[in-house]
Amino acid sequence: MTNHSPTTRRIAKTILNGFDAYFADFQNITLGAKARFERAAWHEVHQANRERIDLYKTKVNQVLKLVHSVTSKDTGQLDLWREARAAYAQLIANHSNYEIAETFFNSVFCSQFQHDNIHDNYIFVKPSRAPDDKPLRDYSIxxxxxxxxxxxxxxxDILNDYGFSVPWENQQRDIKNICAALRKAPLSGLENEKQLRVDMLESVFYRNKAAYLVGRMMFGGEVVPLILPCLNNGRGGIFVDTVLYNQDAASIVFSFTRSYFMVDAPIPSRFVRFLSTIMPLKERSELYNSIGFHKHGKTEFYRHVLAHMKVSNDKFVIAPGIKGMVMSVFTLPSYPVVFKVIKDKFDRPKTVTEEIVKEKYKFVSRSDRVGRMADTQEYTNFIFYRNRFSDELLEELKQLAPSKLHIDDKWVIIKHLYVERRMEPLNLYLQGASAEEVREAMEEYGNAIKQLAAANIFPGDMLLKNFGVTRHGRVVFYDYDELCPLTECNFRKIPEPQTAEQELSDKPWYTVDEMDVFPEEFRLFFSGNPEARKAFEEQHSDLYDYRYWQRLQERIRAGHIESAFPYRRKWRFKRSGSGALQK
Known part of the structure; x- marks a missing residue:
């Protein structure tokens, strides 16, 4: 073992102690999820989510101050951090959560150097050791x-083992519903139930108003998800709402458009490995994000991008679709994300500032995304190979965001950007859609607007180009520069004109304040697409009525929190006999 100076050992120990303290606080907030669910304390659920998200940055800043206090040396010296990194690697060699501890070290370093000097000499760009590949059967999760x-x-047996403190509303009914659904399911190989084996994670996954029991069924060489969403009826009874048993359904539950779960995961890597067996198409970064370790999810994503760059040769290009007024957006065709860079100057008539845009994205990260807003990761000084950029893209970035760029012969460093899952813009999707697909997309588009509104989020600019279509056919909002809390809007009816001059005027003849919204004008979002407009109005014409929005505001101000299901309502079980509580 290499000897390190007392100073660098103190720095390494200080950071590791800080990580362990952060992880303990993270777990304590998480462990409260069970009681919040059982008490139906939904406002506390949202508050706990925000507290847990904010915890990371608070702890990193505290630890950096402690690092400054444990040494008299200049903490701006890179050689000091090179040695501290080596000492830290020794300290975490047998740490059960070494990979997340590495990310915490990286965050402290980046806080010290404002995300400059990103190099594996000083931080853990690469992991310090290979992932633990022990077979899952050795784990007790x-x-x-x-x-x-x-x-x-x-x-x-499964339902009894979870030990909720609140009784089941009607357990025998739920068992009957689950078994009937599984027997009707198109699960080839499940003919002989006696050969079925089910592994259920001991920890419950809590999010919003639901508790998810998550496991996998194994039969005939198949591995199939088994997810049981449980709800609280608000009267002291819990019931199973449905059963989900395929990869697509599981993927939607763990979607990048959903808030993070609260799940007691003392060793998150083991949970990620288990979840990968039922959702093999999901990247590790997404799974870490889904269970609340979004900072380590960023690390995993960055490492995955670097690995992908070594096995691909296509170039970054301008993302397809109508160009935005605020962002320059580019993508790598062989990789399923987009990179969004804030322009130095916004196109008219945009009046927001860069700081306001950043605040909007921060607002989204701390909000309940109800399956209708893309999770977005923020990066500083993201490093790319210059030879992987198309000439057209480089010229656009130089023209629109020169202050965000550092370019030399080998590298393109973008000083600030957001990374988001790539989706097909809704306006482009509609161009090649059949009549039935248009109708379904417009149903989804209207549902997205309504579900966001119910979560107290008003998209602002609801043009079709600002929504995307996922591989599951869900419509998701991804342009955040004009969104705001719904309760801050003033929904109005357009006043009737009083004179002929007013009726013929091409400009509003009435006063319009900054937060005024006229739902009658939403028809303009379908400019040039009468088929989409017709399909939308047949299903969601209520959105044109200012009174719809005002009623929703009243419900939100009265403290009501809507339910948001990550599965189709038609899949929900019928609850006959819901009045009899079962012990």
Whole structure:
């Protein structure tokens, strides 16, 4: 083992102690999720989510101050951090969460150097060791169940083992519903239930108003998700709302458009590895994000991008679609994300500032995204190979965002950008869509607006180009520069003209304040697409009525929190006999 100076050992120990303290506080907030769910304390749920997100930056700043206090040396010296990194690597060699501890070290370093000097000599650009590849059966994060005594007995054992402090509303009804749904499901190989094995994660996944029991079914060589969403009826009873049993359904539950779960995961990497077995198409970065470790998710994403660059040769290009007034957006065709850079000057008639745009994105990161807003990761000094940029893209960035760029013969460094999952812009999707696909997309578009509004979010600019279509066909909002809390808007009806001159005027003849919104004007969002407008109005014409929005504002101000389901409402079980509480 290499000897390090007392100073660098103190720095390394200080950062590791800080990480352990952060992780303990993170876990304590998370562990409160069970009681919040059982008490139906939904406002506390949202507050806890915000507290847990904000915790990371608070702890990093505290630790950096402590680092300054434990040494008299200049903490701006890179050689000091080179040695501290080596000492830290030794300290975490046997740490069960070494990979997240590495990310914490990186964050402290980046806070010291304002995200400059990003190099594996000073931080953990690459992991300090290979991932732990022990087989999952050696882990104690799940319980295995056998179907040898019949499906009903197995499901009953599963529900009983979770030990909620609130009784089941009607457990026998739920067992019957689950078994009936699984027997009707198109699951080839499940003919012999006695050969079925189910592994259920011991920890419950809490989010918004639901608790998710998450596991996997194994039969005939197949591995299939088994997810049981549980809801609280608000009267002291819990019920299973549906059963989900395919990869697409599981992927939507763990979607990048959803808020992070609260789940007791003492060793997150083991949970990520388990979840990968039921959602093999999801990247590790997405799974870390989904369970609340979004900062390490950023690290995993960056490492994955670097690895992808080594095995691909296509170039970054301007993203397809109508160009935005605020952002320059580019993508790598072989990689499913977009990179968004704030322009130095915004196109007219945009009046927001760069700081306002950044605040909007921060607002989204701390909000309930209800499955309708893309999770966005913010990066500083993101490094790219120059030879991977198309000439057209480089010229656009030089023209529109020169203050964000540092370019030399080898590198393009973008000083600030956002990374988002790539989706097909809704306006482009509609161009090649069939009549039925147009109708379904317009139903989704209207649902997205309504669900965001119910979560107290008004998109502002609702042009079709600001929404994307996911691979699951869901419509998601991704342009945040004009969104705001719904309760801050003033929804009005356009006044009737009093004179012929007013009726013929091409400009508003009435006063319009900054927060005034006229829902009648939403028809303009379908300019040039009468088919989409017709499909929208057949399904969502209520959105043109200012009174719809005012009623929603009243509900929000009265403290009502809407339910947002990550599955189709038609999949929900019927709850006959819901009045009888079962012990």
């Amino acid at each position: 799940y319980i295995s169940y056998s179907g040898r005594d019949g499906l009903e007995y197995m499901i009953e």
